[in-house]
Amino acid sequence: MRISQSRIGSFVVRFLTGCSLICAAASAAAENAAELLARAAQDTALHQTLVAEGRKAAFFCANCHGEAGISKFSNVPNLAGQHPAYLLRQIEAFLSGARKDEFMQGLMKVLNEREKASIVLMYASRPVPPLHPPGPLAADGARLYQQHCARCHLVDAHGSKDFPRLAGQQTDYLKISLRRYLTQSGERFYAPMTAAVTQLGERNIDAVVDYLSSRP
Ligand code: HEC
Ligand code: HEC
Structure with a gap:
């Protein structure tokens, strides 16, 4: 199943009504997401804390990308098993406009640095089952x-x-x-x-x- 523009519109409405939650979190002290990833790579306890936070911070992302990073629509990418550095680069690319997708570009603006790090670490840590058995090609x-x-x-x-x-x-x-x-x-x-x-x-x-x- 593919996600349609009207469906995306309905997510925007649901998101705006839930914004008070994320927006409160977004005002928390900012720390550079790339530095947090580097620290978490050396510190197992920090890694585990961030993964746990990522589950909560990704509640809205789960509408499309799935709770475990296996997306619910065939035109939306899985995030599970993706390297955290790659995922963070894509978030930054949406923010700078180097990568274009109207919805994702707008949405990324609400994430603070810690949420970015925690969400990418959480998705990166999830397993990826094969999508279907190999076909004839x-x-x-x-x-x-x-x-x-x-x-x-x-x-x-x-x-x-x-x-x-x-x-x-x-x-x-x-x-x-x-x-x-x-x-x-x-x-x-x-x-x-x-x-x-x-x-x-x-x-x-x-x-x-x-x-x-x-x-x-
Ligand atoms: C309404 C559906 C929807 C929601 C909700 C959503 N995304 Fe996405 N996301 C997409 C689509 C569609 C793409 C692919 C855009 C494209 O075609 O380039 C995407 C792409 C991405 C990518 C790039 C993946 C890759 O393989 O390059 C990342 C990272 C990402 N989203 C993170 C998030 C995060 C984090 C959240 C929650 C804060 C989120 N998304 C919420 C639909 C969604
Ligand atoms: C020279 C190295 C290189 C080669 C060869 C290459 N890729 Fe890529 N590929 C990349 C890089 C780097 C990216 C991310 C680029 C970006 O951010 O737009 C990428 C992105 C992609 C994406 C988007 C993934 C996502 O999650 O959004 C797909 C799909 C892909 N490559 C498939 C292929 C296939 C299939 C081939 C062979 C026909 C191929 N690539 C050959 C380097 C390569």
């Missing part, structure tokens, strides 16, 4: 993936701090993202991705996506 997709994509997104497609995880990602979201890079439609820009999808070829997008979304 998955074997071709696996070969093409190793040829064109694995050098950055890694052989197991689990990504790293620099490259997003693709294994188990939502089918429609993957297809939409790949076509956007291919056609340089402007929501995001990263030249090496445009080059990789150009080499892959539009006709092979479905096969690679079939493989990736079925991968554990």
